[in-house]
Amino acid sequence: MTDFLTSIQAALGLPQTPEAICFTSTGALPSAFAVTDLACASIAAAGLAVAELLCRQTGRWPSLEVDRRLASFWFATSLRPVGWSVPPLWDPIAGDYATRDGWIRLHTNAPHHRASAERVLGQCADRATMAAKVSQWGKTELEQAVVDAGGCAAEMRSWEQWQTHPQGVAVNAEPLIHFAANIHQTEKTWQGSVAQPLAGIKVLDLTRVLAGPIASRFLAGLGADVLRVDPPDWNEPGVVPEVTLGKRCTRLNLHDKSDRAVFEALLKDTDILLHGYRADALERLGYGQDERQNIAPGLIDVSLNAYGWCGPWQNRRGFDSLVQMSSGIADAGMHWKKTDKPTPLPVQALDHGTGYLMAASAIRALTERLSSGHCSSARLSLARTAKLLLEHGQVNTPQALRAEDAGDQGMLIEQTSWGPAHRLQVPLKMTGTPLQWTIPAGELGSHRAQWW
Numbered sequence: 001m002t003d004f005l006t007s008i009q010a011a012l013g014l015p016q017t018p019e020a021i022c023f024t025s026t027g028a029l030p031s032a033f034a035v036t037d038l039a040c041a042s043i044a045a046a047g048l049a050v051a052e053l054l055c056r057q058t059g060r061w062p063s064l065e066v067d068r069r070l071a072s073f074w075f076a077t078s079l080r081p082v083g084w085s086v087p088p089l090w091d092p093i094a095g096d097y098a099t100r101d102g103w104i105r106l107h108t109n110a111p112h113h114r115a116s117a118e119r120v121l122g123q124c125a126d127r128a129t130m131a132a133k134v135s136q137w138g139k140t141e142l143e144q145a146v147v148d149a150g151g152c153a154a155e156m157r158s159w160e161q162w163q164t165h166p167q168g169v170a171v172n173a174e175p176l177i178h179f180a181a182n183i184h185q186t187e188k189t190w191q192g193s194v195a196q197p198l199a200g201i202k203v204l205d206l207t208r209v210l211a212g213p214i215a216s217r218f219l220a221g222l223g224a225d226v227l228r229v230d231p232p233d234w235n236e237p238g239v240v241p242e243v244t245l246g247k248r249c250t251r252l253n254l255h256d257k258s259d260r261a262v263f264e265a266l267l268k269d270t271d272i273l274l275h276g277y278r279a280d281a282l283e284r285l286g287y288g289q290d291e292r293q294n295i296a297p298g299l300i301d302v303s304l305n306a307y308g309w310c311g312p313w314q315n316r317r318g319f320d321s322l323v324q325m326s327s328g329i330a331d332a333g334m335h336w337k338k339t340d341k342p343t344p345l346p347v348q349a350l351d352h353g354t355g356y357l358m359a360a361s362a363i364r365a366l367t368e369r370l371s372s373g374h375c376s377s378a379r380l381s382l383a384r385t386a387k388l389l390l391e392h393g394q395v396n397t398p399q400a401l402r403a404e405d406a407g408d409q410g411m412l413i414e415q416t417s418w419g420p421a422h423r424l425q426v427p428l429k430m431t432g433t434p435l436q437w438t439i440p441a442g443e444l445g446s447h448r449a450q451w452w
Contacts, residue, residue: 003392004034004041008357011176012364014048021048021064029072029346032336033329034395038349038388039071040427042356046218047428049363053197054433056367057190062431070427075352079242079441080411080422089238093117093124096325096342097134099155103342104139105325106130107152109209109236113317116151152317156342159328159390168327170311171383177361178309178379185373186298188271194432196223201366202269202451204229205247207276209236210320210348211304211382213243214355216274219362220246221426221435225452227266230444240444241416245423246437248447254285262449264295269451272300272362278315279305289377300365301377302358308381320351320382327386349389350382357385417442 001023009016021044028036047064055061079086091108108114120142124130134142139155146153162168191200198219205216205228213228220226226247231254252259267273273292275282282288293299306318307326324330324344333343361378369375411422417440426435 087237103156154322154325167313171308184297198224210351215358251445
C-alpha cells in the first residue's frame with residue numbers, strides 16, 4: 001500500500017504525508033497482483049488532492065479515511081439494481097481465444113469494433129464459430145490484421161516480452177502522470193466550500209468506457225457541474241448505470257457544423273476538460289491542444305489513452321482488458337492461478353485506478369490555478385498504470401473478498417432512469433466533505449447541451 005501511494009503522490013507532486021490518511025477494514029480481491037492496494041491508494045490520492053485544495057483555501061487539512069472493502073467493491077461496481085438488471089458488460093463474442101501459437105483477446109463491445117473483427121475473420125454468431133476461425137491464425141498476425149481493419153485486439157504477452165516490445169519500452173519510459181504548463185493564466189477565484197470543494201467548476205467530459213467516466217463521477221461527487229458529451233450513435237449499456245451518477249449527459253456530432261458551434265460554446269466556459277480519445281482524434285477533428293487552449297484560455301486539460309503517448313502504438317485503440325493482455329498481467333495471472341489460459345485481474349483495475357488518478361490530476365491542477373493563475377494539462381495511460389501495478393509484484397490474498405461481502409455496507413437507495421437501485425456507501429470519507437451526488441444515474445443523451 002505504502003509503495004503505491006508514495007509513487008502516486010510523487011507523480012502528482014503531493015507532499016508525502018503518510019499520517020494524513022487512515023485505511024480501515026481487511027481483506028483483498030483475489031489476484032496475482034495487489035489490486036485492492038491499488039484501489040485504496042488511487043482513491044486515497046484523489047482524497048489527498050482534495051485535502052490539499054481545501055487546506056490551501058481554508059487553512060485546515062481534513063482527516064481522510066479509506067475503507068479497503070468498499071474500495072475493492074467500487075473498483076467492480078457500486079450499484080445493485082432492485083427489480084431490474086444491468087445489460088451484459090460484454091458482447092457475446094468478446095473474449096480470449098486460443099490461436100495456433102498462443103492467446104489473443106478480441107474486444108467487440110462496440111458494433112463497429114465487432115464488424116472490424118468480422119471483416120478479418122468472417123461473421124460469427126457465437127463463440128464456438130469464432131474460436132474455430134481464430135485457431136487457424138498466429139496471434140501476432142491476427143492482432144495486426146484486426147488492428148489494421150479498425151478493430152481492437154491484443155495477443156497475450158509476458159511482462160518480459162512487453163519490456164522489450166517497442167511500445168512497452170516507450171510507455172515504461174513515460175511518467176505515471178505527465179504534467180505540462182500552459183502559456184495562459186487566469187484569475188478565477190474559488191467558489192466552493194468545505195462541503196462542496198468543486199462547486200462552480202464546469203467539467204466537460206468527452207470520455208467513454210471506463211477510466212474517464214470514473215474520474216468525472218468523482219468530481220461530480222465534490223460539487224462540480226459535469227456535462228458528458230457522446231456522439232449521436234454511441235452507447236455502453238453495461239456501464240452507463242454505474243458511471244453516469246452525478247452527471248448530465250448530452251450528444252453532439254463534432255462532424256456537424258451546428259453541433260461544433262455548440263461544443264465550442266461549451267468549451268469556452270469549461271474549467272476542466274476530460275478526454276479519452278486516441279491521441280490524434282481531437283487533432284483530426286480540428287480541436288488539437290492549441291485550438292482547445294485558444295477557445296478556453298484557462299482550461300485544465302486532462303487526457304488519457306490506452307497505450308501511452310509515444311511509441312508505435314500511441315494512437316492504437318485499446319481498453320483495460322487488452323492492456324492487461326499486452327503488458328503481461330493476464331500471463332502472470334495464468335501462472336499464479338496455475339491454469340492454461342489467460343487470467344486477468346478480478347476487476348477492471350487499470351480503468352478505475354487511472355480514473356481516480358485523472359481526478360486527482362485535475363484537482364491538483366485546479367489547486368495550482370487557484371494559487372498562481374497558471375494552467376496546466378495532464379496525460380495518463382492505462383498501460384502506464386499497468387506498469388505501476390506490475391512494479392509492486394505478485395501477492396497472496398488469504399483473506400479474499402467476495403461480492404456478497406458488500407451486503408453489510410449500508411447501501412443507499414438511488415432512483416435511476418431504469419428503476420431503484422442500491423448504491424454502496426463511498427469508500428472515501430473526508431471530514432466535512434461528503435462525497436454525494438444530486439443527480440441519479442441516467443441515460444446517455446438525456447439532457448441539453450448547455451451549462452447550468
